[in-house]
Amino acid sequence: MQFGGIRALDGLDLCIRQGEITALIGPNGAGKTTFFNCVTGIYKPTSGQIQLHLPNGNKAVLLNGLAPHKVTQAGLARTFQNIRLFPEMTVLENVMIGRHCRTNAGLLGAIFRDRKTMQEERETVARAFALLEKTGLATSADELAKNLPYGAQRKLEIARALATEPLVLLLDEPAAGMNPQETVELDRLICEIRNEGIAILLIEHDMKLVMSLSDHIFVMDYGKKIAEGKPEEVRRNTAVIRAYLGEEE
Structure with a gap:
């Protein structure tokens, strides 16, 4: 995804699987929400493809260029980093x-x-x-x-997204602003949704939540994928540690 001379997403390649919780993490400004906006039709990617493979085995649906309401009809639903209710x-x-x-x-x-x-x-x-x-x-x-x-209100946004009967649910920082008890309840709710066979893609800065929930994690930095794997693999990855904490000269 190109914005003038800025490449917000650069060759990003992810696969989200049915019935799994996949986390997309990275420092602020890595391009995570831009990716969500491309997938859900708010932005049209400069190049590349976004495909939704339907569970009935039919040909994949190409989501590029579809209006947001058409993306929702196809089977994707999302929540927002800043709550958007009526x-x-x-x-x-x-x-x-x-x-x-x-x-x-x-x-x-x-x-x-x-x-x-x-x-x-x-x-x-x-x-x-x-x-x-x-x-x-x-x-x-x-x-x-x-x-x-x-x-x-955070949970209400999730309920509204579930009302669309999604195949893939995209959650943009759902735990932001929640207290510890609310985060525990959110953890339980996300697991219930995953157990119903819905694919979940999660952007979250609460690393404890990410590591406890995720089946698979992708890590971004400066618009690129720098690592992927299971939580323990990502936790030990030196490129991930460097992206979050920097490195000594």
């Missing part, structure tokens, strides 16, 4: 919005409220409420999103 809508309504890409009711259905539209709406409410129960937010369903504590 603050004046209820907690339940925020999750229901995530179902939009999986519903079929159009303008006429919304106006005339036919039986099919009503049934789809009931199913949307039921699915959204089930996700609130899963994330521990069911008792706050009728609260405005802006009134939730910070950690609960």
